[in-house]
Amino acid sequence: MNVYDFDNTIFRGDSTARFFGFCLRRYPRIARRLPVVSTAALLLLIGKTDKTGFKSRLFGFLQDIPDIEAEVAAFWSNNAGRIKPWYLARKRLDDLIISAGPEFLLRPVCPRLIASRVDPKTGAYTGKNCDGKEKLRRYRAEFGDAAIDEFYSDSLSDAPLARIAARAYLVRGDQV
Secondary structure (H helix, E strand, C coil): CEEECCECCCECCCHHHHHHHHHHHHCHHHHHHHHHHHHHHHHHHCCCCCHHHHHHHHHHHHHHCCCHHHHHHHHHHHHHHHECHHHHHHCCCCCEEEEEEEHHHHCCCCCCEEEECECCCCCCECCCCCCCHHHHHHHHHHHCCCCEEEEEECCHHHHHHHHHEEEEEECECCEC
């Protein structure tokens, strides 16, 4: 099986940031949450919170969205073209995407997915942010010792998964 990171690997940009901006344009009242998000970003920067804590505050904006499923569908109708051509050329049905992005956001474009579990109504996390060692833990929990033929990521924080792959590739822009 081939395994891929999502953001900045097969998707041009960060889907969470793009979705936040997309929703902010459509629901300007989300801007009232920016001080909380900014404070959480500062706490992350100085090591007083982790990515899960930061992102749970960020995803609080979901409480301001009346129909999250409709917004996710609208987002992908505008952003599916950001999937990189190199990936589309080699995409297989058994590909597995492992991402720190939220399941509710990525599921429409990633049918085989391990991602951060975020309640789409409240923004609350159920579990840890799915990055670094957590990606490996979640992979092992679902697939045991199943082999990874090829692994692709834009980030060295994904080294735990890269180490167990037969071949690992670093992605920079459209270059593998």
